[in-house]
Amino acid sequence: MRFLHTADWHLGRILHGVSLLDDQRYTLDGFCDVVRDVRPDAVVISGDVYDRAAPPADAVAALDEFLTRLVMERRVRVIAIAGNHDSPERLAFGSRVLSSGGLDVVGPLAAEPASILLADTKPQVRFWAVPYAEPPSIATLLDDDSIRGHEAAMCRLLDRIRERKTDGERSVLVAHAFVAGGSVSESERPLSVGGTGAVAAEAFHGFDYVALGHLHRPQSLDGGAIRYSGSLLKYSFNEWEQPKSVSLVEIPESGPARVEEIKLPIKHDLRKISGTLDQLLSTVPAVGRDDYIWADLLDATPVYNAVERLRSIYPNIMYAARLQTAIPAGNGDGPRPDPSRHTLSQLFHMFYKEINGEELSEAHTAVLTGLIEEFERTREGR
Ligand SMILES: [Mn+2]
Incomplete structure (x- = not known):
């Protein structure tokens, strides 16, 4: 039976x-x-x-x-x-x-x-x-x-x-x-x-x-x-x-x-892919373009309209977002940043390192310094 x-x-x-x-x-x-x-x-x-x-x-x-x-x-x-x-x-x-x-x-x-x-x-x-x-x-x-x-x-x-x-x-x-x-x-x-x-x-x-x-x-x-x-x-x-x-x-x-x-036949597979947005946009896979896709983006910096841009390759894409970078070990255990003891620039450097696991680059520091100065000027001007 x-x-x-x-x-x-x-x-x-x-x-x-x-x-x-x-x-x-x-x-x-x-x-x-x-x-x-x-x-x-x-x-x-x-x-x-x-x-x-x-x-x-x-x-x-x-x-x-x-x-x-x-x-x-x-x-x-x-x-x-x-x-x-x-x-x-x-x-x-x-x-x-x-x-x-x-x-x-x-x-x-x-x-x-x-x-x-x-x-x-x-x-x-x-x-x-x-x-x-x-x-x-x-x-x-x-x-x-x-x-x-x-x-x-x-x-x-x-x-x-x-x-x-x-x-x-x-x-x-x-x-x-x-x-x-x-x-x-x-x-x-x-x-x-x-x-x-x-x-x-x-x-x-x-x-x-x-x-x-x-x-x-x-x-x-x-x-x-x-x-x-x-x-x-x-x-x-x-x-x-x-x-x-x-x-x-x-x-x-x-x-x-x-x-x-x-196993039964399936119309669309459901799967995850990963890479930077540019990598994913520059490779057209031979099979599985119609699959339901979840894209983990490995970009270090924000990306815009990722789902819509990836749709040109994967018409049935369902989700795309930057993968949260793992918070480096030991972070969060150290002394808490104290707004009364640290400057705005120092606080931002600490925040950036906590989130990204690396120091803010010199070029970004220059931009940050400019923004903070502009912010301080605006505040004093009130
Ligand atoms: Mn059930």
């Missing part, structure tokens, strides 16, 4: 003012091709289907189109849960009707654990679905005030599933959570203010595979049985060196689940 595990599509996401929906459609086209070639028994989407609780209309249309293609054309069973970015109720619209057609969307968490049995596969596999919910809602749902925090809430939900599991039946858990030890990216919205919201990996024992959403880097935990498929695309520049994939999971009749990563 094989299924494709994906998560964190974040349909409708906007990055640096640019809608990524065309990129998402392009990659989902590729996903439909993978489903055609691989012919999995199911597709699992582990939450954060949309980027926002109230997604834009074109994102809703895109989801409708791709779910229809998967279920109606590819004839594959789709199981999706709500993540922390989704509105559970909106995502689950019509879900009881759609379930008979092969689309299982588990939106709001219910007291009775939701499960979907794939009975015609070898082996049979039961998918337990735990959509994202806030710990206080889980406490209310289970009528248990003692539940505080994500770990306690998840443990209670999983205990309730274990009570209902049949011995010997192969099982997959589908959840949206932060497992302790997972590697985070900038594009995830923390689950908990002032804390990590992490759940220990041990809490997830007892399933043949745990198909997680939330962390955007594809990664396996706890020896491989617990896995984040990672997001559909790179959703922040700190993920630029992080290749994305979907996970093809095989549940054999016996023994552990096997996972294969499958």
